[in-house]
Amino acid sequence: MSGRPEHQAPPEIFYGEDEARKYTRNTRMMEIQLVMSERAVELLCLPENQPCHIIDLGCGSGLSGETLTEQGHVWTGVDISSAMLGVAKEREVEGDLLLGDLGQGLPFRAGAFDGAISISALQWLCNADQKSHNPAKRLYTFFSSLYGCLSRGSRAVFQFYPENSSQVELITSQAMKAGFTGGLVVDYPNSTKAKKFFLCLMTGGQQPLPTALGVDSREDAPNCVTFSQK
Amino acid sequence: MKLLTHNILTSKCLKGVTVGYPLGIVAKEVKVNEVEFNPEFISRMIQKVDWPALCKAAENLGHLDNLPPAVVDDYENNEDFLKKAHHFLMEIEVINGDLICPETGRKFPVTDGIPNMLANEDEV
Numbered sequence: 001m002s003g004r005p006e007h008q009a010p011p012e013i014f015y016g017e018d019e020a021r022k023y024t025r026n027t028r029m030m031e032i033q034l035v036m037s038e039r040a041v042e043l044l045c046l047p048e049n050q051p052c053h054i055i056d057l058g059c060g061s062g063l064s065g066e067t068l069t070e071q072g073h074v075w076t077g078v079d080i081s082s083a084m085l086g087v088a089k090e091r092e093v094e095g096d097l098l099l100g101d102l103g104q105g106l107p108f109r110a111g112a113f114d115g116a117i118s119i120s121a122l123q124w125l126c127n128a129d130q131k132s133h134n135p136a137k138r139l140y141t142f143f144s145s146l147y148g149c150l151s152r153g154s155r156a157v158f159q160f161y162p163e164n165s166s167q168v169e170l171i172t173s174q175a176m177k178a179g180f181t182g183g184l185v186v187d188y189p190n191s192t193k194a195k196k197f198f199l200c201l202m203t204g205g206q207q208p209l210p211t212a213l214g215v216d217s218r219e220d221a222p223n224c225v226t227f228s229q230k
Numbered sequence: 231m232k233l234l235t236h237n238i239l240t241s242k243c244l245k246g247v248t249v250g251y252p253l254g255i256v257a258k259e260v261k262v263n264e265v266e267f268n269p270e271f272i273s274r275m276i277q278k279v280d281w282p283a284l285c286k287a288a289e290n291l292g293h294l295d296n297l298p299p300a301v302v303d304d305y306e307n308n309e310d311f312l313k314k315a316h317h318f319l320m321e322i323e324v325i326n327g328d329l330i331c332p333e334t335g336r337k338f339p340v341t342d343g344i345p346n347m348l349a350n351e352d353e354v
Contacts, residue, residue, distance in 0.1 A: 051271040053278070074271060074320075076235055078347075085344055096235040100347040104354045105243035107347050109251060111278060112238035132351050141354075145243065151278075 004163060010129035015060070015081035024061045024087050033119055036196065037067035040117045040157045043185065043200055043210050046073075052114035055149070056095065057102055057158075058121025062088035065095045068117070076113075078102065103138030105145035112149045115156070122160035122199065126167050136174060143178035143201075153204035156180070162197055171199065181206045188214035231345050233287050234319040237279050239345070241331035241338070244353050250331055252283035253338070255290040257327035261343075262293075265320040272316045273306045284318060293322055 005014050015023070023029060046052050051072045056065050059077025061084045068075040075095040079085050085097050100107070103125055125142060126135050146156060162168045168184065175182070180201040188194035191214065200209055241250035281301050288294045297318050298311060305311050329338040329345055336353075339346050 051268055051274075053271075053275065072268075074234075074268075080348075082344075089342060089344070096232050097344045098231075098235075098347055099344055101349075104349050107240050107243045107250075109238045109240055109280075130351065141243075149238075 004123075004161075006124050006127045010127075011124045012080045012082070015084045017083045017086075020061060020081065020083040020087045023084070024063070024091070030063060033063040034067060036119050036159045037064035037117065039187070039196070039213075040064070040119060040159050040198065041067060041071060043157045043198055044115045044117065044155050045210065046115055053112070055106070055108075055113045055116045057106075057116055057118035057146075057156075058124070059088065059095070059097065060084040060119075060121075062091055062093035062095065062097075064117060064119040065093050069094045078106070102142045103133070105141045106149050108145075108149035110148050111151040113154065114151055115154045116146060116150060118156070118158040118160070120159060120161065122158045122171065123162060123167070126163070126170060136170060139171060139174035140177055143175045143180065147179045147203060150203050155182075155203070156201040158199040158201075160197055160199065168197075175199070175201055179203070183209050185209055185212045187212050190214070190216075231324045231340055231343055232320055233284060233322050233324075234275065234279075235345075236287050236324070236329070237284055237319070239329065239347075241329075241334070241336065243347075244331065244334060244336065244349055247331060247333050250333060252280065252286060252332065254330035254332060255287055255324060255327060256330065257291050257324045257340075259324075259326040260291050260293065261323045261325050263321050263323060265316070267313060267316050269309065269312050269316075272312050272319065275319065276301060276305055276312075276315055279315075279319065288318055288322070291322065291324070293318075 054068050054073050054075040056075050056077040059065050059079050065075050065077050077095050078098045078100045080101050125139055128135055182201040185198045185200055187196045239253055241247050288297050302311050324340050325343050327340045
């Protein structure tokens with residue numbers, strides 16, 4: 001699949017001023033991001049009617065953050081592109097924004113957040129954008145710092161675009177090493193256009209995965225891959 | 231950057247830093263906003279907040295006035311306390327300045343309300 005953004009440039013270069021502006025003016029793109037954000041929040045399984053403190057990983061121009069605000073949550077966003085964060089500022093999003101590299105680890109205190117979402121960002125961590133980058137090490141640094149700053153029992157949901165199954169394997173193995181349980185939920189597995197991957201990570205020990213959307217039969221969804229520590 | 235965010239930020243991703251908390255603040259520009267008061271959220275956040283670090287931060291910003299020096303008993307039902315906590319956590323924003331690692335002195339600049347936590351390759 002040629003033309004994947006992460007093969008063209010590192011994220012802070014790809015999402016420069018022009019792309020940042022385009023991204024946030026493309027209404028179809030915005031609609032897709034909105035739907036995915038709402039689905040990610042649903043998969044977080046937060047307690048009902050309770051305002052939570054959420055971290056948005058790869059928050060970009062704040063599209064997913066707005067879903068969090070709409071649902072009554074308080075959020076902080078981290079992104080590596082200052083151009084995208086600039087657009088978020090212009091759009092006056094409610095969340096606090098941080099310029100940072102997820103692969104360097106999340107600089108937060110233990111238990112700071114009640115949950116984490118990430119929309120269309122995780123695949124960027126799988127590339128070595130600099131000679132010194134080791135994707136497996138960066139993923140582990142990221143996941144272990146995330147595990148630390150989530151309160152016990154909370155979840156992290158990542159919508160992302162895996163390039164291939166070994167990338168999924170790389171990601172899930174580092175997440176497991178860091179202490180997470182959980183698995184991949186694939187919505188609309190039979191539709192090339194609608195198919196969406198959500199990595200659902202949990203901190204409170206193995207629990208059943210949420211059901212995927214668009215699965216025809218009622219049997220144990222073959223599109224849910226569960227993994228655990230042992 | 232709101233003081234709630236400052237209260238949970240550390241520099242522990244840097245090599246050689248053990249705790250990296252709390253970060254010092256030298257602010258050149260601070261803004262006070264009006265943010266909708268959500269008592270339930272504030273009540274829950276107080277459990278996570280490091281109150282002495284919050285006082286230190288407010289003091290650094292020259293905005294210490296009125297901040298209670300400690301969390302009171304039965305704060306969940308004390309609306310006056312919750313409102314004060316809300317004001318300091320959610321309504322005071324650092325726009326420009328620096329955050330300082332307490333162990334290495336390394337500065338993280340804050341520009342237009344956004345802290346730059348990017349570390350150099352040799353720092354992580």
